[in-house]
Amino acid sequence: MIETLRVAVIGAGRMGIDHIERLSRRISGARVSVVVDVDQARAEAAVAGLPDAVALTDADEALARGDVDAVLIATPGFLHEDTVLKALEKDLPILCEKPLTPDAESALRVVRAEEKLGRQRIQVGFMRRFDAEYAQLGGVIREEKLGELLMLHCAHRNPDTPAGFTNEMLINDSVVHEFDVIRFLAGEEITSVQVRLGKPTRNAPEGQHDPQHVLIETASGVLADVEIYVNAQFGYEVATQAVFEQGTVTIGGDSGPYMRTAGTWGGRVTPGFEERFGAAYDVEVQAWADAARRGTIGGPSAWDGYATAACCEAGVQAQKTGEKVTVNLVERPALYGQAREAELV
Amino acid sequence: MIETLRVAVIGAGRMGIDHIERLSRRISGARVSVVVDVDQARAEAAVAGLPDAVALTDADEALARGDVDAVLIATPGFLHEDTVLKALEKDLPILCEKPLTPDAESALRVVRAEEKLGRQRIQVGFMRRFDAEYAQLGGVIREEKLGELLMLHCAHRNPDTPAGFTNEMLINDSVVHEFDVIRFLAGEEITSVQVRLGKPTRNAPEGQHDPQHVLIETASGVLADVEIYVNAQFGYEVATQAVFEQGTVTIGGDSGPYMRTAGTWGGRVTPGFEERFGAAYDVEVQAWADAARRGTIGGPSAWDGYATAACCEAGVQAQKTGEKVTVNLVERPALYGQAREAELV
Amino acid sequence: MIETLRVAVIGAGRMGIDHIERLSRRISGARVSVVVDVDQARAEAAVAGLPDAVALTDADEALARGDVDAVLIATPGFLHEDTVLKALEKDLPILCEKPLTPDAESALRVVRAEEKLGRQRIQVGFMRRFDAEYAQLGGVIREEKLGELLMLHCAHRNPDTPAGFTNEMLINDSVVHEFDVIRFLAGEEITSVQVRLGKPTRNAPEGQHDPQHVLIETASGVLADVEIYVNAQFGYEVATQAVFEQGTVTIGGDSGPYMRTAGTWGGRVTPGFEERFGAAYDVEVQAWADAARRGTIGGPSAWDGYATAACCEAGVQAQKTGEKVTVNLVERPALYGQAREAELV
């Protein structure tokens, strides 16, 4: 087993920098040996203060180095396929930020390449599975503590969106997380997606219809619905209510200090995803590093990347038509096991 | 103004008895003078202990008496039209338990009869409008404290259903309340209904598909959805989350003593609608009696009874087809004023 | 049994007016026949709109009338003894706002007068016993659902105090309610009181030390403590946490709509005692009226008035000395039964 995993981080943007900090200052058994960014200055800034880490502008060069045991990919999604395939060729453990690739066709190419390699090397960055509350809800479902799961009511709210956040990005960047956790919780694939567009907020940028109501069905008939609302102003919130035969379970509520002052009681809303899911990212990357040191993966697979890409394609089509759109997947390769088992972290 | 309103209660079943108790022992300015039930013994049991109240089996006889200032109708819905029309002829104040009548056509006949009479005499028993939390949420909406209302997520859960509770009754007996409060909160009419049937609970009686997910749109595009789940086992729950341009408001949560014991924290789920809405019924009947003593109504009108009946018809059709069904209403008579104002209690 | 109890309300200040409204417009089986106030104009304003009610300035005159079945006393405490004793002489049912009288010696005279009369006619206005949450907590205690009661942590917070609210009034007007409910919940008498004075808020009026921490013991050793804080600014709060052998129960938390906006989650703090205990007052006066119509009382007795007066005397002494002060009571007269039973509403 590798004692300290030497990681090449590809992409030194917001998520890349966050992962570099995590690998260097918080988790155990891994360190950053290389940071790659097309912007040389950004790569160099990222390695400042890291002993023995080098800054490069070329991913190929990084993959060829002797001090790289594993690759963490945090570039924009359209660049993922190329790096993933090259890292697969070198048989390196990969943690690829979501999405695996931007569409189902390219994601399937990655799946086929990994299938050909014959062992799982790719873990996709669906970090919610590592959140303590999702994990506990998953336990309630699998142990059938409240009977069968029947419905999932989900809300995904952001305070606002950066410039250029399009209608399609509501599905591809935000609902994609819901697609993954609905699959994870239900333990089976999503079979259809429908989208309702109603009265929009006046706080959305032009060209973006916000909020939207996404209706989802799984193979056994679990009905999920997602309110995606990316200019909700009040703060960040990701919440799920699961409805069972014998009760309900709600996650994503607020915690922290509880205050009374000036005629109100309550607390602070989580301001963003770092505060909400920061601990989940730590657990995710620790799990990946621990697994990579043993030669395996420790989370969502390339199949999960492919299946969610197919859901996103259906979702974007459903946005445009208002109709229920079927999600069609190829047969699940044996490499990825059975659904229920595969979904477990 | 009438000092003490003498009320004929028609129907001495569960709701009738509850209203008799309310009029006799809790609220002010009204008393029960007559109880009518086709079952003589039941009528007599209901007046036992009430000074100066008589038991009858014939509603016509009750309406003809000199000691009847007003009528409270608590018979099964299919019997309502006849009694309402007769009480209208006598120009008596009427509190009619929901539904006004079982279908839109008959409800429209009642509306037309009242229109012809020229003044509002009919109040329909949609008691949720008198619940403190719905009233407060209504205030947030009307005062636009959080900007425009965009979505309403509703859940209506019962522990179980009596024998013979059909699929249609999920809409006609349960979702009908949601139709009314969605109209009340949005301050406008419902324009379409769609129903999703997914994985059912194994605890529903044969022939009943439970739970269901009802999708609703209003005139301005507010998207509402209702989880109707009538064999939810764990207890009773009616909850609504309103989504605004600047935040969300949730009502229907639990209150009461909060306990820690045996590894768990929490409290008791409200066991049924009497516990959840008992105070709202008191406020409703007090408001009706106060208004009736002054010659007016103090709550939802016959128009509300008609409009919700039309929603129910669309809902039952949507259950069968899975399609979005349009709700068509006649033009709102001048007698009932404008929607926004009319919806206010 | 009296069908409609005709009540003379003595005192038309804030509480008197509130009770007149309650008797006239909300509860059943009672009406106001006379309002007495030394201020003629105030008495007349109070009866405006009440059919058949007269305004007087003399309580004796009221007690002598034929249309007075019962007396509700809402004058300042130092005037209570005289009216109570006169109403007792006429054998009238009495609801006396707290305190029964301002000190233990005078309260004991009232107890002795009632003992001599030989039946209970006096109910004291400790309305918290009629609050749903206190009642539920009382049930947990009596049924020993969590084993023995061991401790009670109480907080009594007001937003501010009227001019002239002295240090002694913290005990006599505010903590007096806690003395009663601690006795009610523990089902036994209080045996000692100690008061801690620490760092005061800068928002208290001169001469008033606020907040204070009151330490209480009951006969069997239950330890209670009360934070009395009458310039807490943020709103009104009365909360109790009961500690048992097998768990804890907390009451007095917030309920109502739950909002997220502008970076915070939460709701509105109850602004005052009317909002917090309004329903309890309704239930209290309904219980009193129902009992009075049958010739009994329906709540806390004169003994409770006497015992709490003795606690207040000890409390005021403890404020001054910082020492633990013993509460000494005369033997409980047979008329008032045993403690545990007597405390129950």
Place this chain on the structure above:
Amino acid sequence: MIETLRVAVIGAGRMGIDHIERLSRRISGARVSVVVDVDQARAEAAVAGLPDAVALTDADEALARGDVDAVLIATPGFLHEDTVLKALEKDLPILCEKPLTPDAESALRVVRAEEKLGRQRIQVGFMRRFDAEYAQLGGVIREEKLGELLMLHCAHRNPDTPAGFTNEMLINDSVVHEFDVIRFLAGEEITSVQVRLGKPTRNAPEGQHDPQHVLIETASGVLADVEIYVNAQFGYEVATQAVFEQGTVTIGGDSGPYMRTAGTWGGRVTPGFEERFGAAYDVEVQAWADAARRGTIGGPSAWDGYATAACCEAGVQAQKTGEKVTVNLVERPALYGQAREAELV
């Protein structure tokens, strides 16, 4: 700066093993090089699976090794002084589990030794300061968001106690944490302690009086009270309510999934201190390791260990007398700075 801190862990009991796991598998920049335990087998079991770590039975031998950069002491409290003084002689960074030593006199000897060394090397394991909620409450206090702090109501509840847990241990092992956080939050020293013994639970072992109510005052008059209840059965709970001039803040409430089933709503009570404070231990040890690599400490100092030892002595005396016992401290050495600053993590 040291790149990877090589730590000798002295004591391989419950806490020692927990810290070994933490240093080895979760945090960054530190690893275990030596484990010392008088029980050779226990030491060896602790290093199984740790690369390059050795098991010893003698602390002196560990301190003399070249691969030891720092010492983490997790032996029973009465053994601390000797190891701490020896590690000080070697000028090693020390993380000493609480208590620093079992009494104020020996703790003062440690303070004097560190004072003589001339720089802070000792950090004491009061991990609550690293808990996110305590830290946030500390922020509210220091920034005076709600005005001055006036009172602190604290509860410290354990499900049960191990055999041999004496009355004194309630103070020395449990309330000691409250002494530290009260000092930390108030930013000043505790000046007196009083203890109330009331009705005990029947679930305490013989000789132990449980629960107890501890009354504490700080230099400026902040009144704190602590319910210490170590056989509370229902689970683990550490909660604090801070009362300010303009409001209150409560920490230590429950979070996690929220369930409705079988007539109740709520969630799981935290079962023990590992679940409640596990993350705080991680942050504490990471902060210590980061500081130690730079040659400083990153948390509570030897002075905090001494001051809490003095509070414990007063507390045990107060248990026996029922009287208020004064806490007397020597003058704070310049090495430890001013109180307010020193208390900050």
